[in-house]
Amino acid sequence: MGFEEFQTPRGTRDLLAPLSWQFEAMRRLALEWAARFGYDLIETPIFEKSPVFLRVGESTDIVQHESYRFTDAGGDDLTLRPEGTAAVARAWVQHGLSTAPQPVRLCYFGPMFRRERPQADRYRQHTQFGAELYGSESPLADAEVILLATRVVDTAGLRNPEVRVNSIGCEECRPRYREALVQFFTERQASLCEDCRVRLKQNPLRLLDCKQDVEIRKEAPDLADYWCDACRDHITAVMGAVGAAGQTIRRDPHLVRGLDYYTRTVFEVGHPSLGDQVALFGGGRYDGLSGALGGAPAPAVGFGMGIDRLISALPTPPEAESAPRVYVAHLPGFDQQAFLLALSLRERGMAADADILGRSLKAQLKDAGRRAVLALIVGGTEWENGTVGVRDLAQGTQDNIPRDALAGYLAERLQGDRA
């Protein structure tokens, strides 16, 4: 077990194989889809100046209580990024991407940090894949990012994800709704839970997704009754486009989201195999964000996806990197020949392994049986005659192959083996 002071900090973990390779496979799958949709990969720093996140979520738990904020030796106020959207927005402003050919499509994949109490599928360091689409107000932009996210989830093996969506309105219609909502809940303040009384003052919209006061909220005013025409048309078009693409999507009138930079569209996808309220990905439209960070105002939509959760929700893990497929075993005195042969096979694109523990042939073959499909046996009279033994570890059959024909022979064998 070891000493506690030398273990991973709470809420973090080491990714060992095969999980580590599964993450890599998910990274490739996600970025492949993003590239097909035309998204460029952006890598922002893992920490930012704290105001980048503060500006974006002043009233959210994420930046208020859950961020890893620190002052470095030079006195800079820094924060480990708790989410991707604000950091990408900062980059968008900093690099003047408002003048790039529009729209601008950016995606990211990397660790995020939140200081929460860890539990199933929630970590203090977790990996998110996300995409941000700048420069389009069109509902098709919302539909595009939703479809990118669902394609990733679906092709990762979690079939037919169901998107929940809502519109929290715009500057025109949201204040009217908020007013009605505050009035409604103020009248019933006495029967609200403690948290909701705080929400009532700080972030009234969040009253909608309280899990305790479900009865009360049933009668609360519905956003849909307050949408302006433009907002109504927008969400209708988003749902229409996503639906037309064959993706299940339905409105959840109680869906509002934790970050307070959203405008109009918010969406989320969960999964029964995870906790009921645990989201696989979530996102929305945030037309005011770039302006809040001092840049040109620009419409934008995006999402963040929890890779740790996605992998743990998959019925079968993503295809992990395979172990070395060829093991070059050697007879006593031929360890260097085996070492060099393995190297030359790697140069030819094969995954090869050779013993460097000075083990007996028996021990080498035992090891080979675990990590390879073919074992080469180097040494003895065969080697002197210019051949190498090739043993099929599954079948138990063995042939002698001339050394100069070996590479081609192996390539063919492994090809067939794969198919």
Add this chain to the structure above:
RNA sequence: GUGGAUGUAGCUCAGGUGGUUAGAGCACCAGGUUGUGGCCCUGGGGGUCGGGGGUUCAAGUCCCCUCAUUCACCCCA
């Protein structure tokens, strides 16, 4: 931040009412085959029994504290 459960080998776990050198299975290593794995047999390495304190002649076992893990709440990916 709040509440519950759990901490014995790398992993999964045994260790009634406290009693000599703490066990098993799997995994790992070696031998049984002077050059051939997967099965079998034999042997071996490996443990601050989470940590600290207390009760006792004696604590893995009882008590207290602490740390960690885990599940739920909160919130989120």
